[in-house]
Amino acid sequence: MSIWTPLESNPEVLTKYIHKLGVSPSWSVIDVIGLDDELLAMLPMPVKALVLLFPISQKYEEFCAEEKKRIMAGAEPEKHPEDLFYMRQFTHNACGTVALIHSVANNKDIDIADGVLKSFLDNGLALSPEERGHALEKDKAFTEDHQKLALEGQTDAAAYEKVIHHFIALVNKEDTLYELDGRKSYPVSHGKTSAETFVRDAAKVCKEFMARDPDELRFTVLALAATEA
Template structure:
């Protein structure tokens, strides 16, 4: 069985990931700053947030989470632990999807294959067993790995000397969702989901929770963060708005403009994903040959020295 590759933290990648899995009704949106959660359409469309940060072992050493409290009742929501290396991004997404699809059945569809998987694992009530089953899903693994370019060289595991002596930063993904009027954190490295209490305004209250989390992580010298929102599919939302009765000309113009912007963004995502799926090593080598063919030996050595110093 092939392993799991790392994938990029990117709204376009995550949107294509769930689309390729057969999910309908949701997409992902980059959150450039915390206050953005409360702005414009995002606040009304927001279904959850994926939070990315550098992994640090000290964060997971205590018997309790650094924020919130464990929800040990496995019947309250779906939760699976991460048991496969490099799968934390997709693990976080799956945890969120399986809960959101049950909470918003009229607007979110898992599709036939993911629904079958959900129905199979939902009664396990053992997060590690659920995680192991999801990790062994050929469908999910193949879709996940499709966003990494083919590797023409040996992997880190096959080459014990590659990057020897270099400490690489490892990033981790967790999900935050509203469920039964409470905010839950789904972290596959934890034994249970984390309950952050009731909310009155999901976007505002989640923003406060994330700000507190960032402050706590900064105290432990963790300073890199990334946020990606899970939102209602904007194409569906905007098309619905355009079809409403009584819509004014100005509203129609605004929604049509926003729809075109979203279509343009999807096209750009597709182009970027196509590039991610290809290995350009051969092209780079061919270009290098063309560039260096007219160089003298001295010029070539100078170019190598300059490149190595960058």
């Protein structure tokens, strides 16, 4: 397994990153300062994804084990849209990049110029989630772009031998709210949503993560949203 320098949850750095990857300047990564309705209403619309950064604790791992049992015990395998772009994460510390890929790839109205990201997505269309994860691991251009931006944060990310925080993306795909986490073997459906309710619905999922670990304060929520003029 290859190892990348971890990205920090710095909106300016992450915005510069997605623009370098070819995402239109019409979109930016911004902080979500609160999950109450009145604070969510202040976000520039439309919001295309929420990205949650959270600590991987023992409580979270126990929840994931129970979640997997529940999903696997279903009478029928869960069905997802054929064009839901989901990938596994096999590159250590690449969760920030994977979350951003999930956020952008599952919103077809986000323009992506020719470059590293567009090539990766085009080449990955016919691949399995596992194959996409291995493709990222072998992608030298993606690795170089990630490493350059990871070193522009406000903290010395390279100094941390073990990163316990993890990024995931929450997106609206065909009016279903999906949790996309490269550490898991599958996308997780959180039920129905809509363009009008997505931000509130996704915020509710973020609150559920926090409620499962009430003594933990190290949660950060970001949004992929329209760039403010």
